[in-house]
Amino acid sequence: MKKLAHEEILEQLQERIRSGEWKPGERLPTMQELASQYKLSLTAVREALRLLESRRIVSIEHGRGIFACNDPGLLEDPVAPIRGMETRSLLELLEARLAIEPELAAYCAKRSSGAQVRSIRELADLMEDQIGRGEDHFATDVQFHQEIAEGADNPLLAQMLSVVADLSAQGRRETDKLPHMRDKAVSYHRLIAIAIQERDAEQARALMKAHIQDMINTIQSRG
Known part of the structure; x- marks a missing residue:
C-alpha cells in the first residue's frame, strides 16, 4: 500500500533524528525548508511534525523553531514492533x-x-x-x-x-x-x-x- 506523503517524511525525519544528525536540543530546518527539501506540501510537513511532537521526538516552539527532543531516551520507540x-x-x-x-x-x-x-x-x-x-x-x-x-x-x-x-x-x-x-x-x-x-x-x-x-x-x- 502506497504511503501518504506525511508518513514518508515522518519516517525519514524520525530516522535522521535517531541517527544523531540533529542532536538533542538542536534546531531543525523550518517547515518551509523541509517542504522544499522533500518537495512536499507544507500540509504534509506540518502533519509529520505534529505526529513527531506527539511522540515527543521533536518540540515545536512557536516563534523559536523546531527542536530535536532533549531526552535521548524518548527516541526509543516502544511501539516499533507494532509499526513493523x-x-x-x-x-x-x-x-x-x-x-x-x-x-x-x-x-x-x-x-x-x-x-x-x-x-x-x-x-x-x-x-x-x-x-x-x-x-x-x-x-x-x-x-x-x-x-x-x-x-x-x-x-x-x-x-x-x-x-x-x-x-x-x-x-x-x-x-x-x-x-x-x-x-x-x-x-x-x-x-x-x-x-x-x-x-x-x-x-x-x-x-x-x-x-x-x-x-x-x-x-x-x-x-
Whole structure:
C-alpha cells in the first residue's frame, strides 16, 4: 500500500533524528525548508511534525523553531514492533480506536484548556466547511482527533492513538468513501466538540464511542 506523503517524511525525519544528525536540543530546518527539501506540501510537513511532537521526538516552539527532543531516551520507540507488522485490517484498527478514543474524549472534557476547546470547535467547523466545498479534509479530521488526545493530558494514551492513526491512515480514506460517512462524521465531530466545551465527560465518551462504533457497524454490514 502506497504511503501518504506525511508518513514518508515522518519516517525519514524520525530516522535522521535517531541517527544523531540533529542532536538533542538542536534546531531543525523550518517547515518551509523541509517542504522544499522533500518537495512536499507544507500540509504534509506540518502533519509529520505534529505526529513527531506527539511522540515527543521533536518540540515545536512557536516563534523559536523546531527542536530535536532533549531526552535521548524518548527516541526509543516502544511501539516499533507494532509499526513493523503487516498492515492491520481496518476493523482491527477501528477496534483499537474504540478502546482508546472514548476515554480520551472524556479526559479531554475534564482537562483541556480553553484554547484547546476553541481549537477543537474550530476544527469541527473547518471540516464541515471543507466537506461542503468538496475539499480534502483528511488532515483536519486527523487533527481533530489528535487535538482531543492532547487535551486529555495523558501523553501515553496520546502516543498510543498516534500509532493507530499512522497505521490506519489509508483505511480512514477508505471509510470516508462509505455512504453518508462524511455527513455522519461532521455531525459526530460537532456534537463531540460541544460536549467537550460543556465539560460533559460522559457525553463526550458516549459520542466518541458511537462515532467509531458506527464506522465498525457500517464496514461489517458491507461484508
